[in-house]
Amino acid sequence: MPLKTTKQIAFGRVTGGYQYRSGETEADRRHVLSVDWQRIDLPRAAVKQDLLFTLGSAMSIFAPSKNNAIARLEHLLTHGTDPGNAALSGTTAKIASVSPASDTAAQTDVDEPELAADIEEVALDQITARIAEEFAGHDLATLVTAILTAEGFQCTMAPPGPDGGIDITAGRGPLGLDSPRLLAQVKSGSQIGAPIVTQLHGVMTTHGAEQGLLVAWGGLTKPARDALKNQHLRVRVWEAGDVVDAVLRTYDRLPEEIRTQVPLRRVWMLSDAGL
Incomplete structure (x- = not known):
């Protein structure tokens, strides 16, 4: 279902x-x-x-x-x-x-x-599948960095390999030092558990970040969701659907290379109410 x-x-x-x-x-x-x-x-x-x-x-x-x-x-x-x-x-x-x-x-x-x-649902599923194919592994962090940049953040992305729990460091202002300062963890694999949530909380405290972004392409386990229940004002979770929404929201401002990897065209149609 x-x-x-x-x-x-x-x-x-x-x-x-x-x-x-x-x-x-x-x-x-x-x-x-x-x-x-x-x-x-x-x-x-x-x-x-x-x-x-x-x-x-x-x-x-x-x-x-x-x-x-x-x-x-x-x-x-x-x-x-x-x-x-x-x-x-x-x-x-x-x-x-x-x-x-x-x-x-x-x-x-x-x-x-x-x-x-459902044409709209099928289209979103196709876009999701394309993003999963084109931005697997560390490349998903590249996509999220581009989205945050399009949203007005100055971003620094960690290179592939061990990252100490920080994939992206972002902030406002010309140097990226103005509030809100944000740390992001990006996971492109299967569901993530509560230890990843705990790790994100830890690095946010250590680095004085005001906000956290947890990108969980494969979703969250129930313990992980429970660990985030009281963190709505500090941490946001982007699952696959949220990443797709962010891509659609910022598409015109994304780098040409990314738009080439995920070529989209806007189509207008009558809603059910108009049929």
């Missing part, structure tokens, strides 16, 4: 049969199934574009049948990564060979959510 509020994906397994709750006041909550939600924080950035296209366009309950979707969803639930369609082509063939005779009626009931795609 793609979560619109957090831009993450939740995974659950149905644990009971259909129930009708006649006492429920809201009509659309009377038809229920029991679900064990096993994970509710998988970053969209962990899912490849073709599978995101299917998940993001679903309008109802459906059985995904394309691009090895079932096997890939199982892998995402267990390992947090999407192996992709090609990597599981042999797995799909094996599953098909041992499955019972196909149920024609069941197959014809499968939804085709690809026909009802």
Whole structure:
């Protein structure tokens, strides 16, 4: 289930049969199934574009049948990564060979959510995938530095390698010494845990930084989120969606090299209300 509020994906397994709750006041909550939600924080950035296209366009309950979707969803639930369609082509063939005779009626009931795609969501997913491809590893710090520079900061970026917990030092003014002084940590890999949050707090105190920016492309674990609950006035977190929003916000002011790596074109269209 793609979560619109957090831009993450939740995974659950149905644990009971259909129930009708006649006492429920809201009509659309009377038809229920029991679900064990096993994970509710998988970053969209962990899912490849073709599978995101299917998940993001679903309008109802459906059985995904394309691009090895079932096997890939199982892998995402267990390992947090999407192996992709090609990597599981042999797995799909094996599953098909041992499955019972196909149920024609069941197959014809499968939804085709690809026909009802959310164009805006698909576009954002494509941009996210492009940024992940072009700015992996330390290159993500290069992109964040360019964004902060476009926002009026004077930035110093640490070179690749051990950085002591500081990837970017930024400040206002001609020398970058005016307030607010900001330290940024940039992580382009999987979800980061509470120790990274603790490290950021430590270097902010040591260097007298007033603000901190934690770029967590792969998202945060629950302990990490808990460690940040009381830091809203000092620390901001940019997950993948926030980085994409920042790129869109500053795109016209980013260096030409970055705009070449992520070529974008603005398109205007009627909203749903105007159709």
